Amino acid sequence: MTVHRPHSADAEPQAGPGTGTVRATSVRAPDRPASRPVRRRLFLPARLRIVGWCTLLLIVTLFSVGLAVRNLLQADAVRSVHDGLVQETREFLRVAESGRDPITGAPTVDAVQLMEGHLLRQYPHDGELLFGIAGDGRVLTQPDRPPSEAEQREVIAPIVAEAGEGGRLETSAGPVLWSSVRVVDDSGEPAGTYVIASEVTPHLASAEAVTRAVMIVSGGGVLIAALASWIIAGQILRPVNAVRKAAERITHEDLTQRIEVVGHDDVAALAMQFNAMLDRLEGAFRVQREFLDDASHELRTPITIVRGNLELLGDDDPAERAEVVRLCGGELDRMSRIVEDLLLLAKSEQPDFVSPRRTDLLELTTDVAAKLQRLGDRRWRIDDLPEGEAMLDPQRITQALVQLAQNAVQHTGPGDRIALGAVVRGPDVVFRVADTGHGVTPDDAEAIFQRFSRGATHGGSRGLHTGAGLGLAIVTAIAEAHGGRVELDSRPGAGATFSIRLPGAAGGAGDVPTDRIEGGAWTTS
Structure with a gap:
């Protein structure tokens, strides 16, 4: 007796979701009157938005995980059914190939006896159906488990009519997978078919139960995560809320509010x-x-x-x-x-206050010297002269040096000495205006650079000079616009030296002897 090995049964159901089309209709809103005020958008606190987005992300993630778990469990359920069919098929093949009854050891006479004996000794699982088809078309079933009317109509009848080796059936109880083993006699003629059929729905029920459990647990996790994110977001946004509340309390009359800094984030x-x-x-x-x-x-x-x-x-x-x-x-x-x-x-607060360009330092210094001697009857002198070029605004530097010289004239008398000089120290250029006046006291050393401040000692009071006290503030603004600063070296009764230091302005510049300057009221060192 010869047995034909069957092909494997289908492993997965073939089903596809239906699709539909939704058509959106565009509706033009009526024109809003021009005088109608614009509605303000709904205000949502940042804390609520953070919790909402985190919760939504968590829900999407857990739903995706649950869907993936469901698909894996369903595939595993179908695979389990398929493995059961394979196991039952192999068991029948071993009995059929031995040609003897496994209990009595007596040889089997024909296919009908083989299938009846095997069916008598099987104990199928729930949803599993075992039967045989004799060569004359008779259906052999288990005596202690006769098939129901639905099984005969929806399972046995289609399989007998199809006479195939395996497949899938859709029944009222759900999908059914089946596999068959064909038995032939010694002459090679078909003598019968052994069939194993199993419902998939009972196996899918456990997958659905696990999926529901995962979803329920995930829902609880979402609630706990939302509560935790609400608390954490409140902690993170606490300094931001402090900034907002401080900004609400700040007015042009009270700028003393400050925020406590906590942490290093x-x-x-x-x-x-x-x-x-x-x-x-x-x-x-x-x-x-x-x-x-x-x-x-x-x-x-x-x-x-x-x-x-x-x-x-x-x-x-x-x-x-x-x-x-x-x-x-x-x-x-x-x-x-x-x-x-x-x-x-x-x-001076504008970015185009100065326009630096390559400027010849010697020419700039001599031009300034020619202008200063008209400021007053003083002993004008040139101490140092630079040579080379520097990046600066010659008009603003001239304005600053004239202002310093005018300041020196106001604080000296006829016959006093006022010296102009410029030196190059590495990459820096330093312009100096020195006088032999009464000097500046330490109390006035910082105040005189403020606007409308002329100092209060040694002739610097408002009553003795007609200036508005803006000169040194202008000099400071010009120096700072060049990236430099104004320096003061003075002692009461020993004169004062104001210097404008411009860092990085020099390029290949050096000092030259002052005897190259001639004429006018100037003397050289």
Whole structure:
């Protein structure tokens, strides 16, 4: 008796989801009246947005994991059914190839006896159906487990009619996988077929149960994660909320609010930067208030003088009218200079305040020297002269040196010495204006560089000089615009030396002897 080995049964169901098409219709909204106010967008706290996005990401991730687990379990269930069919087939093959009854050891006579004996000794699992098909078409079933009407109609009948080696059936109880073993007699003629069929649904039920358990546990995990993320987001955003609350409390009259910096993360860095910004704003507002107070005082004085003199102006005395006109003109000139200086200081905050270019240092110094000697009757002197070129704005540097020289003239008398010099020290260029006046006290050394400050000692009070106290502030602005600074070397009673140091401005420059300068009121060292 010969047995044909079957092909393997289908391992997976063949099913595909249906598809549909949804057509969206575009609807044009009516025109909004121009005067209608624009609605503000719904405000959502950052904490809620963070928790929402984290929760949504977690839900999508866990749903994807659950779907993947479900698919794997279903595939494993189908594979388990297939393995069961293979095992039952191999067991029948061993009995059929031996040609003897495994219990009595007696030889089998024909295929019907072989299949009936084998069916009698099998104990199928739930959802499993074993039967044989005799050569004459009779269906051989297990005596103690007759097939139901549904099994006969939906499983046995289609398999008998198909007479194949295996396949898949769709029944009311779900998909069924089956496999068969064909038995032939000694002459090679078909003598019968042994069939093993198994339902897939009972095996899929366990996969669905596991999937539901995973989803339930995942749902609980999502709730716990959302609560934890709400707490963590609150901790992370606490400094940000502190920044917001501090910003709400800040006004132009109160810039003293500061944020406590905790930790060393990005939020702590944000708090530090916010505090630094408040420091700069507080300083800027303080300088602005002081500037407005000083400017109003300086401009109020010439206006008061002009108004008072105009009120006293009469028509009878030409000499008196001329004197009033002279006084008013002088005050208006002084007020005009204050306004021009204020505009210059305001412009110093702009990026195009200076226009550096390659400038010949020797030519620049001699040009400045030619202009300074007209400022007053002093002993003008040149100490040092540089040679070469430097990157600077010659007009602004000239303006700064003239301002320093004018300041020296105001604090010296006829016959006093004022020296101009410029030296190259490595990559730096240093311009100097020195005098032999009364000098600057340590108390005034820093104050004189502030706007509207002229110092209060040794002749520097407001009553002795007509300047507005903006000269050294202008010099400082020019030096800082070049990336440099103004330095002061002075002792009371021993004169003062103001230096403008420009770092990195020199390029191949050096010093030359001062005897190359001739003429005018200048002397050389």
